[in-house]
Amino acid sequence: MWPLKSLSLKITFSILFAVLLIFTAILLYNYHISRDLLLKNVESNVKNLAYGKALRIEKLLEASAKIPENMSFILESSDYSKEELQELLELIVANNEEIFGSCIAYEPFAFDPDSMFFAPYVFRSAEGVSFKYLNAESLNYFEWDWYRLPRESKQACWTEPYFDEGGGDVLMCTYSVPFFANKQDKEIKGVVTIDISLEWLKDYVESIKVYEKGYAFLISGQGSVITHPVEDLSTNQNIFQVAEERGYDVLARAAEDMVRGGSDFIPYDSPLVSGKTWLYYTPLKATGWSLAIILPEKEFTADLYKLNRDLFLIGIAGFIILFLIVIIISRKITKPLTVLAVAAREIGGGNFEAMLPESKSKDEIGALNASIRSMQRELKTYIRNLRETTAAKEKIESELQIARDIQQSIIPHIFPPFPENDSVELFATLNPARDVGGDLYDFFFVDEKHMCFTVGDVSGKGVPASLFMAITRTLLRARLSVNMKASEIMTAMNNELCLENENAMFVTLFLGILNVETGHISYCNAGHNYPFIIKDNGNVVELKGTHGTPLGAMPDIDYGISEVFLDHRDSIMIFTDGISEAIDVNENQYTEKRIIDQLSKMQDSNPEAITKGILTDLDGFVGEADQFDDITMLVIKWLDTAKG
């Protein structure tokens, strides 16, 4: 499509394009139909014209032809003397203007047994009407067409036009009628003729004017040109010869049809008229001649061209007017759209107070206006709500951030925590899945020799878990006293956490007390996953054994106790299932086996390196997957100071 940016231009061009197509189609259709009609009309007119002219010529010729026909009856019925024949001929010529001459030619020795030739001839000359005998000296008439043809066919006939030199020096035609000695036997006695000057015929045919440059010509039954506006042609030229000289097949075919007595209306190329012409020809039946009329197409189609030109001009004018009207209307339609577009852009840019144009119309533009108005209202409300929600959310987030800081602050996070103590190296990490978490770790010296350490995991996550975690950690610090066994503190904490615990929150907790001088650990495990001991030789041992359900799950549990000795440079790692059960994008678990594999590679490392080593490997394993549980790890390495 065109790169038109304006809707009004698009509408305008689409409509005008369609109109142009329709207009062109109408113009072409009209041209062809009216041209066909015109041609038919012209053909019918020229037919009538030619018919009339041909009839008129035939009438004249027929009238003249009656004279020798009557004469033949007279000559057959009785014999006349030389003087009587001369008188008869002189009467005929004198009283019939169109007759140039008349002759009664007898068969050899038919009139006078002593004379071979007998042909009295009366003709017009400068002196008036003259008389002479045609004989061998002046004219051997037996050889001539006007005598020979009727004698052979025993029928009256017209000769071809010929130029009568010596006679009248005019172009003429002869009509010859045979008369008989014995009518039954058809024994020819002679021929009576009249000569018709074709000068008048020429004038008559030339007077046929068809439009300005059209013309007519007459040819004989042999194809000789009888009359033609071009003088050269009418001096006994033959139309076949002309066609051959011009190498013009159309004329040759037409000429054949003409001498056969046909009639047609055909496109024709005339050397006399420039441009396309048409030829109409029709026979003159009595003589076997053919009348041809040439019509210049340019002239008879002039009106058609004028009509089409006018139509075209009217069309152009209408087109321009339509263009202006469409432009104006489409501008009018699209103007409110443009205004709306500007307003909508402003609204989109954040200005919800943008003024919308007033629109009372109920059309599509009005509907659009109403829609944008409603959208503006909705947006305002929506944005207001969003602001409120966002403000509330931000408040919650900032409170959560504070909660996180508080939670982080209640667990020790300064490492190394006991720089003055040579027998313990320690590192821990807690990474909640959300802002706040339900995991905890803690460690502190109960007295100079005993360090208490713990890792726990509250069921669930988020704020409820974090509160439960805080309670647990506070209870531990508050209830633990010197010489208290791990199992005793667990039992006490459990009973406290079970009070009013309707939601069945619980915390799995591993609590150990390390004698930093001996490496002895007494521990109690309340449903927590088993810690690992990393021996100095790289072996990793799972510290199995559970001493009861998680704290808070069931009241009145008597927790047991177990003990283990760490050797020099052994480490213990306590962690939450956030590590072992971490999953990658394909939901594969990290597994405890992988923890063991990692740990066995790091027997020489200090707790910080072990912790970070596990975290790095875990990060690589999890990849793009979301962390869904809190991750907590506490690693303690015991060093036998006696050995160190």
Place this chain on the structure above:
Amino acid sequence: MNITKEKKDDINVLKIEGRLDTTNYSDLEDLLVRLTENNEINILLDLSALEYISSSGLRILLKYLKVIKAAEGRFMLCAMTTDIREIFEISGFVNIFEIFEDQATALKS
């Protein structure tokens, strides 16, 4: 996770498939709330198709164990896989739940 419920005699057998963790434990909780509110307090959980249970899931089991016990109903577990059983063992929950080999044994008891 997908839970299918089936009633056998007066016991509601819930079969839990997939993972039961923080993201979906509330589905199980909703179901248990409905059942207990309608006094349908004989419940057997078929854990044969349970792939993983998080502490949140354990909490829901514990909570409804307490609720149903208080209402004098029965809350039973059966057909645990080795992994799930390990979690129950570590957490000590094996001692507080009624756990059976399979559905048939549970329903007979």
